[in-house]
Amino acid sequence: MRISDLNDDVVFCIVTQSLLPRTDLSVLSRTCHRFHQLLSPILLKQPVWLNRSNLASFASFVQAGSLRDAAFSVPLRSINFDVLPNSPDSPTMEESVSLFSELLKYTPHLTELVIHDIVRAFTPERLRNILVSLRSLQTVTLCELTSNYSRVLSDICPNLKTIVLALVVDESHIDFHAVFSPVDPRPFLQSHSPSITKLVLYQVILDASGTPFPGVVDLQISDYGVSDADTGFTGPLVHLFPNVERVQLLSLQSDQGVITPSFLHSGSLQAATDLRSTCTRWQDTHGTWANGLRHIEVGSLVDLYCLGLRCHVARVKIWFPSDPIGIAHTALADVRPRCLQFSIFRLREIEDVLQLLAAVSQIRSLDHLVIDVSPGLFHELSPFWLLIQLRNELLGSYVTHILVHVNDNVDEGVPSINGPTASMCSADIYTRAEELLERLVYGNSTLHRVFLDVKGFGLRALERGSNGDWEGRLEIQEVDARRILAAEDMLLL
Secondary structure (H helix, E strand, C coil): CCHHHCCHHHHHHHHHHCCCCHHHHHHHHCCCHHHHHHHHHHHCCCCEEEECCCHHHHHHHHHHHHHHCCCCCCCCCEEEEECCCCCCCCCCHHHHHHHHHHHHCCCCCCCEEEEECHHHHCCHHHHHHHHCCCCCCCEEEEEEECHHHCCCCCCCCCCCCEEEEEECCCHHHCCCCCCCCCECCHHHHHHHCCCCCEEEEEEEEECCCCCCCCCCCEEEEEEEEECCHHHCCHHHHHHHCCCCCEEEEEEEEECCEECCHHHHHCCCHHHHHHHHHHHHHHHHHHCCCCCCEEEEEEEEHHHHHHHCCCCCEEEEEEEECCCCCCCHHHHHHHHCCCEEEEEECCHHHHHHHHHHHHHHCCCCCCCEEEEEECHHHHHCCCHHHHHHHHHHHHCCCCCCEEEEEECCCCCCCCCCCCCCCCCCCHHHHHHCHHHHHHHHHCCCCCCCEEEEEECCCEEEEEECCCCCCHHHCEEECHHHHHHHHHHCCCCCC
């Protein structure tokens, strides 16, 4: 029996339950009208990733539908297009851009579009002509743009809610991101000022002037500098994004270079303090976020220190907990967080983590901890040893809830000959979760709930008993534990 002799339900079951690659399903869909109608929704349900190697094939798939019906449109919601990856028989750059432009004519329902390497392939006029027909677009990511493209989004795409811009000064900087050459993103955004709710920017410079973006509640900036030293890093953010709730700032750029822990190691504490003082002076004069922030994510404690925030932040995420000169308490006291999240990747970071926890113990508002651990770390030390160290530092603290999350970066870490080793894989950690959590809570009368989430295996959690001690502890069911984490705003960021 041929597959074409089967009814639609059986064919649908075969293709959805099989391990056939997407390219084979695409070929099958082009064999007849029936299979094209049946398989198109399956193929287009997920985002489509296109490059110069597969663009012609996908365009042929779409054309098969348009030849049968002049009013044909593709029920596609998301496209990610990169003009660079190609094979020897790929279309030329010009041919690829033409194919892509033609393809988008059949995607009136597109809500998300990502285009890479724009400056190499599209003129500003051509890019704008592509975007102008996409009236349903809600999210757009435009990578490698120069200031010449500042009008491409003006007065088009009326439903845009999320804009992602990766900016460069000119084409020569695309391959040299180490050189900080920022671009002012505001000319790209002005016509969408009232509607944008999420904004993601790369390599930008801002100042505390111009029209604000009151709708932005989620702001993410990497490689951020300021054009007016008197505003500090905080001034432009408060002025331009007065209602923001979640802020991610990675790679703050000062006149002396990117701000990292090595910035302070080099003897530049005074420079960092000056940056901090500038930020606090501006806020004392002009104000800060009146309602505080829900989340802030920074690369390091040094970044948080230099921001000199004068507002409450409910949750702080720090990627690298290094504190070479003891600024952790000051940085955390500025924002008085309820929850702190940080990561541990290597054995050499343990000392930094313990110093950070010593500062955590002094912050009365801070009663929730989220600790993201690489499983590779447990090639270098025992998880039992780690949790005992965490427990010792947190005795006498105000922390009531702790989530330890073991992520899936399985290649992190290397076996160590020296040090407290007892290599355990993620499966072992999950199996012995209750023993591990017992080490964490032993002797700590402040802790109320502890969670151990092993990615790929599950979540285990313990709660202090009704008599107020851990002898009568209760295990929380996973579904209830996840509900509690959501309610307590402790889900991993």
